[in-house]
Amino acid sequence: MSTADHPLAAIGFRAEHWPDLALPAGRRLGRIVEQHRSGYLVHDGEAVVAAKPVPKLRHRVEDASHRPAVGDWAVLLRQGDEWLVEDLLPRFSALTRGAAGEKRARQAIATNIDHILIVCGLDRDFNPRRIERYLALASASGAKPTLVLTKLDKDPELDSHLEQARAVAGSTAVHAVNAKDPASCAPLVALLESGQTAVLVGSSGAGKSTLTNTLLGGEIQATGALRERDGRGRHTTVARTLLPLPGGACLIDTPGLREIKLTGDEQLEEAGFDDIDALAAECRFRDCRHEKEPGCAVRTALESGKLDPARLASWHKLGREIGQAGGEGLARRAHKRESDAGARGLRKRRGETQGRL
Ligand SMILES: Nc1nc2c(ncn2[C@@H]2O[C@H](COP(=O)(O)OP(=O)(O)O)[C@@H](O)[C@H]2O)c(=O)[nH]1
Ligand SMILES: [Mg+2]
Ligand SMILES: [Zn+2]
Structure with missing residues (x-):
């Protein structure tokens, strides 16, 4: 079949x-x-x-x-x-984060996904540091990240925000949209091929459920818009929900994450820091940490104003977190090998009656 x-x-x-x-x-x-x-x-x-x-x-x-x-x-x-x-x-892919509060625990946010749509509002929600963190998280997922900037229609500083977003996105595609307007969201419809699955992540209020409704072509997910009839406050998404879209793709809407904790499996080279990587290639030492080493092209760029100090600080911080969580993760990876072997066992049990698929 x-x-x-x-x-x-x-x-x-x-x-x-x-x-x-x-x-x-x-x-x-x-x-x-x-x-x-x-x-x-x-x-x-x-x-x-x-x-x-x-x-x-x-x-x-x-x-x-x-x-x-x-x-x-x-x-x-x-x-x-x-x-x-x-x-x-x-799973062929999974978006996983370090679980809030617990030291070694991890939590799968969504699995078997092709795309991760990192949703960030072009309003007070706009935060390049948070985008970097989501891109880092996505680097361990096996899915392709895309940055979706919502509230295009309400942003008086659009040019500056777009420039900042592209600077942190590296090779990741950036789409600025009005999540309420289907025409504006057409590039996202084109991105999501039939049979693919995408997950929406981002802060509460960023526009994930609004985008979901627009892509669905109708109101299904409750959004944070003030309920007009009874005026009883705002809806927020409470559960992660997978919904089939008219074009044959599936979309997973999620509530905002309060904490975006890394797992230790992330790869900073895959997290959009192409600018720092390019500079690092010019450092005198191949293993330069861009701290106090002589001949450091990254620090030279910092001093000349070519590189934003907040960006470098973020790179250091995410790198340290990956290292720390990675140390905690050794025992975990041994466990993963066991459970992957278990999953392969399931596939190998041929000869048994074929179940209904
Ligand atoms: N003007 C405008 N408002 C938006 C846009 N995206 C979301 N909103 C509004 O932002 C609020 C929060 O949206 P919601 O989809 O619930 O955010 P979520 O928490 O990420 O699911 C709602 O009032 C939406 O109507 C947009 O692109 N333009
Ligand atoms: Mg929502
Ligand atoms: Zn250096």
């Missing part, structure tokens, strides 16, 4: 990611479309059902990023009148 005809294609299933897939007898596959405290909502291609993870998926998990998350393909088993998430297909 080609991917396009697959019953799960409308929610982003692409067979090429799991060429050897064979489900154990009696199982079916569904995609986690929403996550709540008490469990998950899973779309099985026809309907959305509530499902609870088996204890293994709740507890095996010293590393919480291996717990089921929105975007995951869940192997579902019916038990009485309940659906259980028995296992997950191996």
Whole structure:
């Protein structure tokens, strides 16, 4: 069966990611479309059902990023009148952050994604340092980041903001949009190919749900606009939700993250710091840390005003955080190897009755 005809294609299933897939007898596959405290909502291609993870998926998990998350393909088993998430297909990508407060814990924000849309308002929300941090986080995901600047229609300092955004984005594409206006969002529609999945990340109020509604072509996600009828304050998104778009792509809307903590798996060379990398190539020492070394081209650029000191400080800070979290992560990676081997086991169990896909 080609991917396009697959019953799960409308929610982003692409067979090429799991060429050897064979489900154990009696199982079916569904995609986690929403996550709540008490469990998950899973779309099985026809309907959305509530499902609870088996204890293994709740507890095996010293590393919480291996717990089921929105975007995951869940192997579902019916038990009485309940659906259980028995296992997950191996993820081809995942946006993961260090979990707030807990030292070694990590949390998957969205999985099996092709695009990460980093949403930042061209209003008080505009913050190049935060954009750098999101780009760093994206570097460990396996998905492609795109910077989406919203509230284009309300920005009196557009030129300066665009210049600042492009300076931190490196080779990452930058789109400035009015999230309320479909014509303005057309470049994003073009970006999201049928079968692909994108996740929206950014501060609360940045315009993620507004953008979601525009891309959906209707009001589905509650936005922060003041409710006119009852005037009872503002809606904010409380759960991560995966929604199929008319063009065949899927979009995951998320609430704002209060803390964007790195995991240690990020690669600063992939995080848009092309300007600093180019300068570093001119430093006298190949392993120059751009601190006190003689012949440092980065510090020369700083002194001549060519490089923004806040940008270099950010590069140092993110680099230190990656190093620290990376040290904590050694035990975690040993664990990941184990669970990846477990996932491969699932694919290898051929010979068993082919489950409904
Ligand atoms: N003028 C204008 N307002 C926007 C734009 N994007 C979002 N908003 C408004 O910003 C507020 C927060 O938007 P919302 O989508 O809820 O943000 P979220 O928290 O990121 O989901 C709402 O009042 C939106 O109407 C935009 O591009 N232009
Ligand atoms: Mg929202
Ligand atoms: Zn240097």
